[in-house]
Amino acid sequence: MTSLHARPAESGSVSGTIPERISRAYPQFSGALRAFADYVLAEPVEVARTSIHGAVQSVGVSVATANRFARAIGFKGYAEFRAELISGFSSAFAPVEKLKNEISRQSTSAEIIAASISQDLANLEATRQNLRAETCTEAVDLILRAERIYVVGIDNSAHLAGLLASGLGRYRPNVRSLSSADGAFGASRQLFRYGPADLVITIAFPRYFRDAVELSRFVKDRGVPLIAITDGPASPIAALTETVLYARAERQLASTSNASVLALLEGLVGAVAHRSPRSVEIEQQFASFALPWLEPEHPGQRKPRASKPAATKPKSPLAAGRRPVPVRKLKKTPK
Amino acid sequence: MTSLHARPAESGSVSGTIPERISRAYPQFSGALRAFADYVLAEPVEVARTSIHGAVQSVGVSVATANRFARAIGFKGYAEFRAELISGFSSAFAPVEKLKNEISRQSTSAEIIAASISQDLANLEATRQNLRAETCTEAVDLILRAERIYVVGIDNSAHLAGLLASGLGRYRPNVRSLSSADGAFGASRQLFRYGPADLVITIAFPRYFRDAVELSRFVKDRGVPLIAITDGPASPIAALTETVLYARAERQLASTSNASVLALLEGLVGAVAHRSPRSVEIEQQFASFALPWLEPEHPGQRKPRASKPAATKPKSPLAAGRRPVPVRKLKKTPK
DNA sequence: TCTCCGTTGATACATTTGTAACATGTGCTA
DNA sequence: TAGCACATGTTACAAATGTATCAACGGAGA
Numbered sequence: 001m002t003s004l005h006a007r008p009a010e011s012g013s014v015s016g017t018i019p020e021r022i023s024r025a026y027p028q029f030s031g032a033l034r035a036f037a038d039y040v041l042a043e044p045v046e047v048a049r050t051s052i053h054g055a056v057q058s059v060g061v062s063v064a065t066a067n068r069f070a071r072a073i074g075f076k077g078y079a080e081f082r083a084e085l086i087s088g089f090s091s092a093f094a095p096v097e098k099l100k101n102e103i104s105r106q107s108t109s110a111e112i113i114a115a116s117i118s119q120d121l122a123n124l125e126a127t128r129q130n131l132r133a134e135t136c137t138e139a140v141d142l143i144l145r146a147e148r149i150y151v152v153g154i155d156n157s158a159h160l161a162g163l164l165a166s167g168l169g170r171y172r173p174n175v176r177s178l179s180s181a182d183g184a185f186g187a188s189r190q191l192f193r194y195g196p197a198d199l200v201i202t203i204a205f206p207r208y209f210r211d212a213v214e215l216s217r218f219v220k221d222r223g224v225p226l227i228a229i230t231d232g233p234a235s236p237i238a239a240l241t242e243t244v245l246y247a248r249a250e251r252q253l254a255s256t257s258n259a260s261v262l263a264l265l266e267g268l269v270g271a272v273a274h275r276s277p278r279s280v281e282i283e284q285q286f287a288s289f290a291l292p293w294l295e296p297e298h299p300g301q302r303k304p305r306a307s308k309p310a311a312t313k314p315k316s317p318l319a320a321g322r323r324p325v326p327v328r329k330l331k332k333t334p335k
Numbered sequence: 336m337t338s339l340h341a342r343p344a345e346s347g348s349v350s351g352t353i354p355e356r357i358s359r360a361y362p363q364f365s366g367a368l369r370a371f372a373d374y375v376l377a378e379p380v381e382v383a384r385t386s387i388h389g390a391v392q393s394v395g396v397s398v399a400t401a402n403r404f405a406r407a408i409g410f411k412g413y414a415e416f417r418a419e420l421i422s423g424f425s426s427a428f429a430p431v432e433k434l435k436n437e438i439s440r441q442s443t444s445a446e447i448i449a450a451s452i453s454q455d456l457a458n459l460e461a462t463r464q465n466l467r468a469e470t471c472t473e474a475v476d477l478i479l480r481a482e483r484i485y486v487v488g489i490d491n492s493a494h495l496a497g498l499l500a501s502g503l504g505r506y507r508p509n510v511r512s513l514s515s516a517d518g519a520f521g522a523s524r525q526l527f528r529y530g531p532a533d534l535v536i537t538i539a540f541p542r543y544f545r546d547a548v549e550l551s552r553f554v555k556d557r558g559v560p561l562i563a564i565t566d567g568p569a570s571p572i573a574a575l576t577e578t579v580l581y582a583r584a585e586r587q588l589a590s591t592s593n594a595s596v597l598a599l600l601e602g603l604v605g606a607v608a609h610r611s612p613r614s615v616e617i618e619q620q621f622a623s624f625a626l627p628w629l630e631p632e633h634p635g636q637r638k639p640r641a642s643k644p645a646a647t648k649p650k651s652p653l654a655a656g657r658r659p660v661p662v663r664k665l666k667k668t669p670k
Numbered sequence: 671t672c673t674c675c676g677t678t679g680a681t682a683c684a685t686t687t688g689t690a691a692c693a694t695g696t697g698c699t700a
Numbered sequence: 701t702a703g704c705a706c707a708t709g710t711t712a713c714a715a716a717t718g719t720a721t722c723a724a725c726g727g728a729g730a
Contacts, residue, residue, distance in 0.1 A: 032708060049421040051687050062709045067689065078688060079716085086384040089424035110471035112609050113602030117463040120598040121456060128452040129423065130354040130376070136445035159501070163494045163593060232376055233361035234369060244358070250377070251601075254608070258498060259601055263455040263594035266586075267448030274447050367678060386717055397679040402719065413718060414686085671730100678725080687716065694709075700702090 018044070018085055021073040029072070032061040036069045040085075048085045052078045119252060123260035126248040138243050139227050140271050143168065146199035146225070150191060151177040152216065153202070154184070154209040160261055161203050167269035171276040184211035191215065194224045201227045203265075204237045205249050205256040216240050229264065231256070353379070353420050356408040364407070367396040371404045375420075383420050387413045454587060458595035461583040473578050474562050475606050478503065481534035481560070485526060486512040487551065488537070489544040495596055496538055502604035506611040522550055529559045536562045538600075539572045540584050540591040551575050564599065566591070 022037050029037060039059045040047050047055050056066045070081035107115075143149065149172060153161030158178065165177035178187045194200065202216040213236045220226045226241040231249050238244045247264040251257040351359070357372050364372060374394045375382050382390045391401045405416035442450075478484065484507060488496030493513065500512035513522045529535065537551040548571045555561045561576040566584050573579045582599040586592040 030707075045422055045424070048424075049418040053687070063688075064690085064709065065707090068708095083384045086421060086424075087380055089380070089383075089421075107609070108468055108472060109475040109606040109610070110466050110468035112606040113471055113599065114463050114466055116602035116605045117459055117466075117598050120601075121459050121463075124452055124456050124459065124594075126377075126379070128449050128456075129379070131445050131449055132352070132355050132358075133443060133445040136448055137443060140444040156498075156501075159494050159498045162497070163491075166491075166494070232373065233358045234373060238358070239362065246354070246358075248377070254502075254601070254605065257598075257601060259459075259594050259598035262597050263452050263592075264448065266455075266592060266594055267451035270451045271444040271447040274442070275444070365677075388717070398718075399679060399720085400677095403678095673728100673730080675728085676726095678723105680723085681721090683718105683720080685716100685718070687714100689712105689714075691712085692710085694707105696707085697705090699704085 018073070018081075018088055025073050032065040033069055033072065035059050036061050036065055040069075044085060044088075048082060048089070052082075115252070116257075119250065120257055120259045123248045123250060123257055124263055127246070127260050127264055130246050130248065135243055135245060136268075136271065139245060139268065140275060142199050142225050142227060142243065143172065143201075143268075143272050144275060146172070146197070148174040148194065148198040149176070149201065150187070150194065150198070151175070151201045151203070152187065152212055153178060153204070154212045156256065156258060157203040157205060157209075157212070157261075160258055160265060161201075163262060164201065164203070164265045164269070167266065168272060170269075171272055184215060187215055188218065191219050191224070194219060194222070196223045196225070199225050199227065201229065202237055203229045203261070204235065205231050205247075205261065206235075207255060208236050213237055213240075229261065353408070353416075353423055360408050367400040368404055368407065370394050371396050371400055375404075379420060379423070383417060383424070387417075450587070451592075454585065455592055455594045458583045458585060458592055459598055462581070462595050462599055465581050465583070470578055470580060471603075471606065474580060474603065475610055477534050477560050477562060477578065478507065478536075478603075478607050479610060481507070481532070483509040483529065483533040484511070484536065485522075485529065485533070486510070486536045486538070487522065487547055488513060488539070489547045491591065491593060492538040492540060492544075492547070492596075495593055495600060496536075498597060499536065499538070499600045499604070502601065503607060505604075506607055523553065526550065526554050526559070529554060529557070531558045531560065534560045534562065536564065537572055538564045538596070539570065540566050540582075540596065541570075542590060543571050548572055548575075564596065 019041060022041060026034070026037060036056070036059050039055070043058075046058065052063050052066050056063050067078050070078040073081070075081040075084065149165075149168060151161040151165045151168075153159075153164075161177040162179075165175050169175040176190075178184075191200065200216065200219045202212055204212045204216075216226055216228065216237050217240055220240050226243065228235075228237040228241050228244045229247065230237050230244065232238065232246055233244075245264060245268070247261045249256040249258070249260050354376060357376060361369070361372060371391070371394050374390070378393070381393065387398050387401050391398050402413050405413040408416070410416040410419065484500075484503060486496040486500045486503075488494075488499075496512040497514075500510050504510040511525075526535065535551065535554045537547055539547045539551075551561055551563070551572050552575055555575050561578065563570075563572045563576050563579045564582065565572050565579065567573065567581055568579075580599060580603070582596045584591040584593070584595050
């Protein structure tokens with residue numbers, strides 16, 4: 001990508017993703033080269049994880065062929081090809097890296113927002129990959145079993161705590177979060193009464209607030225189950241409990257990104273809903289209960305926005321043709 | 336890919352995904368090992384694509400440390416670790432796309448959370464692509480110009496409104512949001528006093544609450560500038576103002592996804608910060624002001640033994656003095 | 671202060687991985 | 701059949717990558 005210096009520019013295929021490059025060069029290929037190219041397309045991970053020798057062995061061609069292949073699609077050598085192949089797995093990464101360094105000069109607002117969102121893409125990607133199956137199950141179990149649930153979050157995390165609490169509150173009774181009115185002291189007054197049948201969920205991201213850590217340690221010491229939601233094993237609350245969910249929340253423009261954390265929390269709520277016996281019913285009941293407060297849905301469907309034709313804007317693909325679905329059915333019963 | 340799972344754990348940490356292994360071994364780690372582990376978690380792609388030498392260079396530890404790290408989490412050597420790391424990328428990719436549509440059967444909690452996050456990835460992608468440069472600039476202008484700012488959000492969006500308000504509050508005076516204590520009536524009491532010099536930001540996603548729509552219409556009619564944050568041109572509040580920011584927030588498991596909306600909001604705050612003259616200063620002042628409430632650097636972590644306190648690379652001036660991955664400086668001896 | 675111990679990095683060495691020169695083989699044309 | 705062009709494989713060598721040993725450093729305890 002960057003340092004293709006002094007190459008004899010024989011073919012035009014010097015950029016693009018690996019599959020693109022391959023299909024561009026494919027017509028000229030023959031025999032062994034095609035075989036290898038096919039294999040790369042079919043089993044990119046296998047190719048990525050082994051060396052040139054390993055790869056050719058699976059295909060039955062020679063190392064020379066593999067090497068020629070890498071050059072034929074525009075790389076300096078096999079090593080460069082492989083490195084690029086690996087990067088390709090993480091789609092979100094490439095653009096972010098660029099943007100990261102480009103901010104801070106004169107950038108338009110749209111660019112900054114885009115960069116910020118890009119970084120969240122990378123965060124989400126990482127968060128998803130770092131999920132641990134066991135821990136997720138355990139967390140959901142704990143939530144379903146708990147008599148009372150208290151969500152602790154300070155400062156930034158307070159809002160997240162509120163969102164989590166209100167999400168869980170749809171399926172579980174007695175969920176509350178540390179509100180700014182309580183403060184840590186008020187929280188401790190509440191938590192003093194919590195026991196092994198209850199549950200505390202602490203959300204803490206850098207910069208870690210001491211109150212959050214101490215409240216968590218306090219309840220944990222008293223035998224209250226604890227779920228920690230934080231950014232990595234190095235976090236002070238990760239050490240307090242077995243049940244830790246990690247979200248990556250890095251941010252160029254501020255200390256942490258709440259968006260990726262929220263994505264994790266919403267996923268968690270989804271998982272709880274999925275295992276709650278009456279979740280569908282509950283949603284539907286609420287939907288009809290809330291009806292009077294809702295803006296009347298355009299009756300029937302798709303009435304063209306008559307009077308005020310906002311005709312200035314082209315219809316964004318965002319809303320292209322689909323009405324938001326009020327309630328999604330989750331047919332599922334607990335095991 | 337995930338097939339290492341099944342086998343019985345014979346000697347401690349010999350199974351599981353890389354992040355699992357890391358978090359299991361993490362408590363015993365210290366100093367350099369932690370630094371390297373953090374880097375692996377933070378930049379897995381970078382680690383995967385370069386050799387052991389390249390990886391350690393980015394962290395600032397020695398190759399020996401990286402090698403020890405690989406063994407410590409149960410691999411025979413660094414090469415094996417790297418191969419496994421690479422495989423890990425794919426496992427997350429293929430299945431998730433499927434899951435999106437296949438939920439509702441027996442899915443594990445981790446699968447559901449992963450699917451949920453995947454959907455948010457798609458949402459973010461769409462949101463980023465649909466940004467309109469003009470609108471973004473205009474929104475930021477409005478925010479910077481406004482004397483007072485009121486953020487309106489009901490139900491779900493209330494928490495988002497709170498987050499936006501507290502984000503903007505760092506750079507602008509007189510920002511408040513509709514708190515649950517106020518209710519719509521309380522809000523109207525406030526907004527009654529707002530005029531053309533002020534600004535209202537309304538966040539509304541399906542299901543659209545009538546209160547949000549009416550409050551917005553009310554203020555707009557009185558000449559108060561309005562920024563709408565919603566899901567598409569079909570939204571009832573999109574029609575009320577020119578300045579509409581769209582976030583895609585579709586969700587399989589619930590009516591809307593707040594995460595992608597939040598990503599947009601955080602981007603917006605970032606853009607405001609970027610154009611605020613004293614944003615860096617403000618962040619730093621706050622950082623030192625808040626110090627007493629923060630957890631001191633973690634107990635087990637990073638002893639100041641090297642007495643080279645993390646010679647961090649210079650970062651964007653906007654980044655408030657935080658290092659996601661500490662780059663440790665090696666003392667280079669000339670050969 | 672000294673000694674012990676754990677942690678870490680430097681470096682020489684072993685191994686793996688990639689490259690390029692050369693060899694083989696096949697099919698075509700004269 | 702010789703001669704050539706092209707595709708492919710073999711293999712020696714070069715470069716890179718990974719490993720093991722050992723020394724330096726700093727802290728804890730005598």
